[in-house]
Amino acid sequence: MxxxxxxxxxxxxxxxxxxxxxxxxxxxxxxxxxxxxxxxxxxxxxxxxxxxxxxxxxxxKAVMIGHINFDLSEINLKGRILDIGGGGEGIIGQLKGAQVVAIDLRASELMEAADGDYLKVIMDAKDLKFLNEYFDTVTAFFSLMYVPTSDREIIFKEAYRVLKKRGEFVVWDLIIPEKGDIAKEYYGISLSIATAEKKISTGYAIRWNKQQNYELYTELGKKIGLVVKDHHVDENTFFIRYEKI
Ligand SMILES: C[S@@+](CC[C@H](N)C(=O)[O-])C[C@H]1O[C@@H](n2cnc3c(N)ncnc32)[C@H](O)[C@@H]1O
Missing domain, CATH: 1.10.10 (Arc Repressor Mutant, subunit A)
Known part of the structure; x- marks a missing residue:
């Protein structure tokens, strides 16, 4: 020692x-x-x-992907932003400050998130307490991976509802493959996120009882009226910028 x-x-x-x-x-x-x-x-x-x-x-007990580098220093997120699952590190709040309302089911996650000029509110993304067409942007930064499969569509419908016309839903997340008979309980990612001011190292992991990928969320978006305006898919992660038309 x-x-x-x-x-x-x-x-x-x-x-x-x-x-x-x-x-x-x-x-x-x-x-x-x-x-x-x-x-x-x-x-x-x-x-x-x-x-x-x-x-x-x-x-x-985990499959941890990474270490992956993410550069968000030049990400374009316009207007008033609702960040779903914005506890944890509070990345979007750290990036865009006063533009952001970060909501999370868990007070502890919000308290843990870095301080900043953004609003933190305990709220369920399945039941948003905002008026229709209130936000220019809704974000979910590695948050959908934490959502039970059965809640995905409800959350997408709520995001759609609170978005203004031409508003954007911006999602970054982990591709989660089928577990099959792999003897690991958790699946996650370890990453470094660069903002204009700093580099944040963190990790996100979930119990490996679900799958998700770009195709699944493209279909879900289409079903509720969101159009994919931009996307990027690599071996382990995907980025989607939808537009409400
Ligand atoms: C760990 S965070 C993801 C990373 C986070 N966006 C960041 O910037 O570090 C995911 C969060 O989603 C939250 N969450 C899961 N389901 C939710 C829901 N229905 N409504 C609001 N938050 C939810 C979890 O409590 C968890 O804190």
Whole structure:
């Protein structure tokens, strides 16, 4: 163990011992090297903090995609913005400040979100307390992955309702494949998000009991009258900018 700046750090060998040899040392090294865990490389030896032990126990049960870099520094989001599931890091609030009303089901997630000049409100996206055609933009930044499959359409209809004509629904999310017989409980992504001012490293994961992809959300959008104006799909994530016509 090494003490650095008042914190205890453990080498991979020590972590392996502490976890009773349940996770291979190679696997732990990979977590550090791929930035899935914060670690420190000292004289070519990786060290992790005490708190990392819980994260390693989680990572062992998860498929975590990444580390993926996202550049939002030049993202165009117009007018008054409703951010669905805007707790967590509060990325859209951090990006667009006073333009944003961030709603989340959970007060704890909103309290955890970074402070900023945006409004945080406890509200269910299935039952928005806003008038029709009130927002220029609705966003969901890695929030739909947290929504039960049966709630997706209700949330899309609510987003549609509160959007002004020509308003945009902007979605970033994770492609979640079929679990099949893969023996992992969670599926998630570890990412770094660049805003104009800073870089935010975080991770989002869910219990792996659903699938989602670009095609599914394109169909859903079409069904309720949203047109895809722009999109980007890569191996693990998708971005969709819909327009209400
Ligand atoms: C972890 S956040 C996603 C990342 C977040 N947008 C950020 O900027 O870091 C997803 C949030 O969606 C919220 N959520 C799930 N279902 C919801 C619903 N029906 N209405 C509002 N929020 C919901 C969850 O409570 C969770 O905090």
């Amino acid at each position: 090494k003490e650095i700046e008042g914190k205890n750090y453990y080498s991979i060998d020590e972590i392996y011992e502490k976890l009773n040899g349940n996770i291979q040392k190679e696997q732990i090294r990979e977590f550090f090297e791929n930035k899935k865990l914060p670690g420190r490389l000292i004289a070519n030896v990786w060290y992790g903090e005490e708190e990392s032990l819980e994260d390693i126990r989680f990572l062992e």
